[in-house]
């Protein structure tokens with residue numbers, strides 16, 4: 001009998017293929033090739049195991065999940081199993097017929113990301129010409145198909161001054177939920193931190209923009225907004241606590257407590273190709289490592305917020321403190337907090353820093369720019385990373 005409550009939701013990364021090249025992409029730098037992806041049958045089996053475990057929602061994500069030709073089949077199975085389906089998409093590969101087909105097989109919800117309020121700026125950030133206008137068209141088809149729409153706005157120094165216009169754009173598309181999400185600085189985001197980090201003044205102005213938009217749109221749209229980690233006083237309860245509510249399945253079937261957990265060295269993640277989902281959820285070493293509060297050191301161990309924010313983000317603790325078991329340096333009680341405040345200050349003044357776009361070619365170019373031969377890690381990443389699309 002299971003002792004753990006079941007996960008509420010699964011983030012199913014159906015593929016890492018994506019025509020966009022966002023410099024803050026949450027995918028790992030070492031992307032997974034299409035030949036390694038789970039088959040339709042393996043995803044269907046995973047959904048059956050998830051339903052038996054008690055999972056209520058599946059977020060169909062990527063990469064770009066609509067790059068999978070079997071998406072309709074996967075949605076139909078989830079519907080048959082009573083699992084709520086949310087499609088997280090860049091939208092650029094969709095046409096009207098496919099939106100209608102997905103609605104017909106029972107898709108429950110669509111979330112579309114926008115990079116800016118204007119086409120030229122948005123296409124530059126996403127690294128994909130024509131993307132913005134296509135997204136606008138797809139958003140209209142989604143609403144015409146009576147599917148509820150969330151617009152996701154990832155914000156950073158290069159678009160934060162347009163936040164008011166971006167929110168207005170989303171509201172005009174009849175989005176019922178608008179997510180204003182600051183870039184998370186690990187993986188590609190960490191590599192681009194100097195190009196993306198907002199200034200303190202921008203963050204303060206954005207707080208006002210959001211407050212005013214919330215008042216103006218009350219009853220029409222809900223705005224989700226979280227203060228960016230580097231300017232926070234306390235960390236977010238990342239994933240509702242490690243291994244407590246969510247799990248991520250990578251395109252190749254690895255099961256992670258969060259989508260960035262692979263960035264922490266030394267953790268071994270199980271695959272649904274080798275171990276049943278329920279067994280992984282309950283017993284996997286990687287899930288147990290930071291579950292609950294026993295792993296915590298001070299100041300978290302004796303803190304009265306330890307079961308509220310669960311010590312913050314483990315991936316960020318590793319990225320910034322070099323120790324995944326440390327207090328998230330976003331917390332003002334962390335001994336490293338002053339360092340990340342200084343990093344934010346420094347990066348936010350970096351001016352016109354160029355993007356390192358997400359792609360196989362980027363990994364190669366970064367290696368070529370450096371003096372000397374590639375590191376072992378770069379060799380592995382270059383070998384494992386396909387181009388976009």
Ligand code: SF4
Nearest residue numbers: 018020022025063090
């Ligand atoms: S490149 Fe952009 S659109 Fe594609 S998966 Fe990454 S963040 Fe999403």
Ligand code: SF4
Nearest residue numbers: 300303305306311331
């Ligand atoms: S010390 Fe730990 S538990 Fe307390 S607020 Fe900071 S991160 Fe959260």
